Amino acid sequence: MRWNRMNPFGSYKKVVSARSTLKEVLKKAQDGGIVSTAFIYGLENNLLDGVIVADNAGEFKAVPKVATTPEEVLEAAGTKYTVCPNISVLKSAVREYGCEKIGVVGTPCQVRAVRKLMKYPVGFRHVPDKIALIIGIFCMENFPYYGLKLIVEEHCGVKMEDVVKMDIGKGKFWVYTRWGETKAIKLKETHPYEQIACHVCTDYTAELADISTGSVGSPDGWSTVFIRTAKGEEIFNKMVEDGYLEVKPIEEVKPGLGLVEKLALQKKEKNMKEIEHRKELGLPIPY
Amino acid sequence: MVKVAHVQLCSCCGCLVSLADTYEKLLDVLNSIELVYCQTLADAREIPECDIALVEGSVCLDDHHSLEVAQEVRKKAKIVVALGACAATGGVTRYCKGNQLSKPVHSSFSPLTEVIKVDLAIPGCPPSPEAIVGVITAALNGDMEYLQPYAELAEKGSEACGCDVIYKVVNKSLCMGCGTCAAACPTRAIEMLDGRPNVLKELCIKCGACSVQCPRIRFPELIEKIE
Ligand SMILES: Cc1cc2nc3c(=O)[nH]c(=O)nc-3n(C[C@H](O)[C@H](O)[C@H](O)COP(=O)(O)OP(=O)(O)OC[C@H]3O[C@@H](n4cnc5c(N)ncnc54)[C@H](O)[C@@H]3O)c2cc1C
Ligand code: SF4
Ligand code: SF4
Ligand code: SF4
Numbered sequence: 001m002r003w004n005r006m007n008p009f010g011s012y013k014k015v016v017s018a019r020s021t022l023k024e025v026l027k028k029a030q031d032g033g034i035v036s037t038a039f040i041y042g043l044e045n046n047l048l049d050g051v052i053v054a055d056n057a058g059e060f061k062a063v064p065k066v067a068t069t070p071e072e073v074l075e076a077a078g079t080k081y082t083v084c085p086n087i088s089v090l091k092s093a094v095r096e097y098g099c100e101k102i103g104v105v106g107t108p109c110q111v112r113a114v115r116k117l118m119k120y121p122v123g124f125r126h127v128p129d130k131i132a133l134i135i136g137i138f139c140m141e142n143f144p145y146y147g148l149k150l151i152v153e154e155h156c157g158v159k160m161e162d163v164v165k166m167d168i169g170k171g172k173f174w175v176y177t178r179w180g181e182t183k184a185i186k187l188k189e190t191h192p193y194e195q196i197a198c199h200v201c202t203d204y205t206a207e208l209a210d211i212s213t214g215s216v217g218s219p220d221g222w223s224t225v226f227i228r229t230a231k232g233e234e235i236f237n238k239m240v241e242d243g244y245l246e247v248k249p250i251e252e253v254k255p256g257l258g259l260v261e262k263l264a265l266q267k268k269e270k271n272m273k274e275i276e277h278r279k280e281l282g283l284p285i286p287y
Numbered sequence: 288m289v290k291v292a293h294v295q296l297c298s299c300c301g302c303l304v305s306l307a308d309t310y311e312k313l314l315d316v317l318n319s320i321e322l323v324y325c326q327t328l329a330d331a332r333e334i335p336e337c338d339i340a341l342v343e344g345s346v347c348l349d350d351h352h353s354l355e356v357a358q359e360v361r362k363k364a365k366i367v368v369a370l371g372a373c374a375a376t377g378g379v380t381r382y383c384k385g386n387q388l389s390k391p392v393h394s395s396f397s398p399l400t401e402v403i404k405v406d407l408a409i410p411g412c413p414p415s416p417e418a419i420v421g422v423i424t425a426a427l428n429g430d431m432e433y434l435q436p437y438a439e440l441a442e443k444g445s446e447a448c449g450c451d452v453i454y455k456v457v458n459k460s461l462c463m464g465c466g467t468c469a470a471a472c473p474t475r476a477i478e479m480l481d482g483r484p485n486v487l488k489e490l491c492i493k494c495g496a497c498s499v500q501c502p503r504i505r506f507p508e509l510i511e512k513i514e
Contacts, residue, residue, distance in 0.1 A: 011513065064466065083482030085466025092470075106465070113465040113502045115510050120436065123471030123496030125305070125415035142463070144482060195482075197463040197503070208513055229513055284459050286506045 006272075008264035010207025012226040013233055017218040017253040018245050028077040030167070031215040032223030034245070035105050035135050036077045038211065038235065040070040041244050042103055047235060048132055050099030052106075054084035059160040060152075061145060064089045066097050079137075081166055082148045083195060087113050094130050101132040107139040108203035115208045133235060136206020138214025138224075138260075140168070140267055147193030155190070156183040169215060199274045200285055204264040211236060217260040218253050224260055289427055290337040292324035294360050296353055297380055297396055298344025302371035303327055305413040306341070312420045319427055339426055340364035341419075345373040345380040346402045348395040354402070361403040366426060368407045369441060370419070372494035374399040375408035376447035379492045400445040407434060408441035410495030412473050436507055440499065447495030449476050449486035451504075457483055461503040468497035 009015075019032030022040065026033050035053075042048030053076035055065040062084035067073045086106045093099045104114055111134055118128040143151065152158055152166070156175045165176040172184040206212035210232030217224035227236050239245045250257050275285050293303055303325070307313065320339075324331045334340070340360045347353040361367055372378030377398040385394025399405055407426070409418050425433040449472070456462040464482030469475075476490035477497060484497070498504055 010511075083464035085464050085469065085479040085482060088466025088469040088479050090467075090470045107463075109463045109502070110465045112506065112510070113467040113500075115513065116502045116506060117467060117471070117500055119433075119510050120421070120499070120507070121415045121417045122409065122411045122499045123415065123473065123494075124500070125308075125413070125417070127415075128417055195463060196460050200461065201463065208511065284455065284461070284504075286461065286503050 006265070006268060008261045008268070009205050009226060010203070010228070012212075012228045014227045015250050015257060016225050016227075017222050017248045017250050018225045019222045021244055021246055024074060025077065026221070028074055030077070030079040030165075032213070032218065032221065032225075033077065034211070034213040034223045034225055035137065036073050037244050038133070038135060038239065039067070039073045039103050039105070041239050041242070042101075042133060042235065043068070043070055043073070045238075046101075048101045048103045050093050050097050050101070051103035052086050052089055052093060054080055054086060054105070056080060060148065060163060060166065066093045066099070068097065068099070078165065079167070081168070082143050082145045086110050087117075090114070090117075091124065091127060094127050100130050102130050103133040103135065104131065105135045105137065106206075107142065108136055108206040108208075109139075109201055111136040111206045111209045112203065133211075133231065134209045136209030136212040138205050138212065138216060140204065140263065141194045141198040143190070143193050144195055147195070151185070151190050151193055155185045158183055167215075199271055200278065202268045202271050202275075204267045205260065214260070216263060217250065217255060217257055222248075222253065224250065224257070288321045289319060289339065290323045290335070291320045291423075292334055292337040292340045292360070292364065293322070293327070294324070294334060294340055294342045294356065295326060296342060296344030296356060296374065296399065297347050298371065298373045300327060300343070301413040302341075302343035302374075305371075305416050306419050309416040309420050312416070316420060316423055316427075320423070334359050334363050337364050339366045339368060339423070341368045341370045342374050342399055342405075343370045345377055345396040345398050347393050348397060348402075349385075349393045350390075357399060357402050366406045367399075367403065368409065368422065368426075369399045369405045370409055371414045372410055372412040372447075372492070372496075374405075375410045375440060376400075376445055376493055376495040378412050378494050381493045398445050400441055405441040407437040408444060409437060410440060410444070410447060410499050412492060412494035412496070432507075432509055436499075436505055439505075440495070444495065444499075447498060448493050449484075449488065449491040449497055451495075451498035452477070452484050452501055453486060455498060456501055456503050463503065465502065467500050467502065471496040471500040
């Protein structure tokens with residue numbers, strides 16, 4: 001077992017609760033809009049010249065996109081609870097788009113993929129040095145698209161085309177429609193639709209990102225933010241100084257870090273068991 | 288001074304170009320190495336004793352000269368590195384089948400890893416300059432932990448194909464759809480469909496990049512140290 005598997009959060013310098021001060025971001029973002037604000041800030045201040053995001057291709061189908069303007073970043077704001085192969089366009093960002101300072105957002109597994117290709121860049125010529133910022137989003141599990149569709153249409157009784165936002169929180173899966181309705185089902189009902197490959201994943205808070213963020217731990221409309229690396233710290237501090245973010249000490253918000261820790265450890269314990277189980281069956285696991 | 292040789296077998300010289308493509312990083316490395324043999328860049332005719340031999344290309348089993356060079360390099364070098372897809376996994380030479388002028392009998396090509404014992408293999412077509420510098424630097428520093436994945440590929444990674452991500456990842460309930468394999472592929476033989484790699488067999492040149500980059504097959508622990 002690896003040393004950090006049971007360490008809930010991985011290494012970090014600082015953790016806070018924060019939200020964007022940009023109105024247009026808060027309108028579209030999932031939580032405090034940390035990801036979109038960081039990308040817009042980076043593009044506007046020439047710290048980034050391209051960012052990889054998950055665009056909504058309609059009805060919450062997610063497609064990776066290289067965004068080079070704040071408008072494109074805004075279009076892609078908000079969580080799509082389905083697999084989006086963000087890393088598949090990383091080389092295009094360097095080649096076709098000619099980006100030299102790339103921001104990437106991804107689930108913990110995608111962040112891990114980026115760190116691997118930076119250390120072992122076998123098929124990634126001239127890519128590692130162009131990765132300027134890695135933002136990770138917390139992730140408990142993901143769903144294949146038809147898994148998501150079944151949850152929304154069969155369990156919540158809402159047509160995909162009417163959905164404007166989905167959210168997981170307080171033990172429930174929430175769906176908001178363009179008619180202003182809200183539907184929620186117990187998270188337990190969504191378990192059968194989880195991507196099974198998520199069950200060997202032991203990273204909840206995107207431990208290898210420069211900055212990780214998620215909703216858990218902070219009040220609605222705010223985000224919990226881990227600042228992990230020197231790079232992450234530099235851009236985060238600049239954003240605060242320039243008035244792009246409002247920040248509160250995590251100790252002062254409810255439910256606070258305790259809940260994040262509980263969920264992170266739950267994920268690790270459950271999935272470590274699955275890893276052990278697969279080993280017993282003689283099945284391969286990432287090593 | 289560490290003595291380095293570059294040896295070209297059945298290959299296109301793109302791996303050496305990739306090595307040269309490291310620019311200033313190569314100059315840093317060159318301060319601590321002596322290039323003792325490289326037919327493209329220097330005129331030494333015989334492979335001398337050396338510490339590291341970077342060998343690109345596969346071996347033509349129908350050409351005694353090719354076989355002899357492979358064996359010679361094993362005798363002369365302390366560390367043999369299979370540089371690039373052809374040496375590591377066969378690459379595009381997997382498809383050779385002879386019947387072409389001027390040597391219609393040259394029909395059988397095997398990766399170096401299947402002909403002699405190789406210590407490290409760097410797949411990729413071409414292998415990235417950064418990967419080459421990473422391996423040379425780690426070899427100079429004796430950083431065996433970093434080199435471990437490359438050592439494993441030298442030992443058992445010769446049969447590479449786009450199908451690897453299907454057999455070893457998708458079929459094993461390990462693929463979480465990150466898309467890294469698709470980005471790694473030099474011929475765009477992988478497209479992501481429904482969050483999974485779909486391999487277009489006709490485009491695959493068996494370079495090994497996709498499966499080597501997949502974080503769900505191998506994830507060396509040292510990656511977890513970030514600053
Ligand atoms: C599958 C999934 C599971 C999650 N589970 C949790 C959880 O258990 N607990 C928790 O606290 N938070 C979870 N999150 C994160 C949370 O939903 C928000 O994404 C996060 O708080 C960022 O919000 P924001 O307002 O800062 O970002 P925004 O400004 O809204 O930006 C979000 C960014 O994420 C990108 N994105 C959206 N969907 C995906 C996707 N599927 N793959 C990759 N990138 C995507 C968007 O393109 C956008 O750039 C999950 C997210 C996903 C995608
Ligand atoms: S649970 Fe893990 S593997 Fe699954 S999408 Fe989230 S980070 Fe990726
Ligand atoms: S699919 Fe692409 S990356 Fe994979 S072995 Fe074939 S050519 Fe190489
Ligand atoms: S690199 Fe990512 S998408 Fe490709 S096989 Fe591996 S886990 Fe799946």
